[in-house]
Amino acid sequence: MMATPTIARIWRGRTRRERADEYESYLYENGVKVLSERALAVSQFREDRETDSEFITISYWESIEAMSRYAGADPRKIHHLPRDPEFLIELPEDVQVLRITSAFRLFGG
Numbered sequence: 001m002m003a004t005p006t007i008a009r010i011w012r013g014r015t016r017r018e019r020a021d022e023y024e025s026y027l028y029e030n031g032v033k034v035l036s037e038r039a040l041a042v043s044q045f046r047e048d049r050e051t052d053s054e055f056i057t058i059s060y061w062e063s064i065e066a067m068s069r070y071a072g073a074d075p076r077k078i079h080h081l082p083r084d085p086e087f088l089i090e091l092p093e094d095v096q097v098l099r100i101t102s103a104f105r106l107f108g109g
Contacts, residue, residue: 005060020053
């Protein structure tokens with residue numbers, strides 16, 4: 001039985017619109033797939049705007065401790081992918097870590 005997630009870790013980054021398709025593939029292959037081996041679940045989102053595209057990756061964790069085993073002692077610290085400086089308009093400085101207060105259907109809760 002899968003553990004119930006209590007923590008969501010949210011990363012955001014923006015790339016130029018013309019590089020969005022390439023970055024989406026790169027982020028999935030080098031970030032989301034790796035993260036999905038450690039987190040309970042991972043969701044990747046993309047919003048295309050006129051000149052840029054925003055990517056949001058949300059990973060779901062059993063606890064802060066479980067997340068810290070992956071992310072390190074400070075779970076808000078970013079671990080940039082090697083090619084992020086090439087793709088991203090600016091490098092994010094941190095991530096959000098939120099307590100999940102309810103989740104319906106997504107995890108059967």
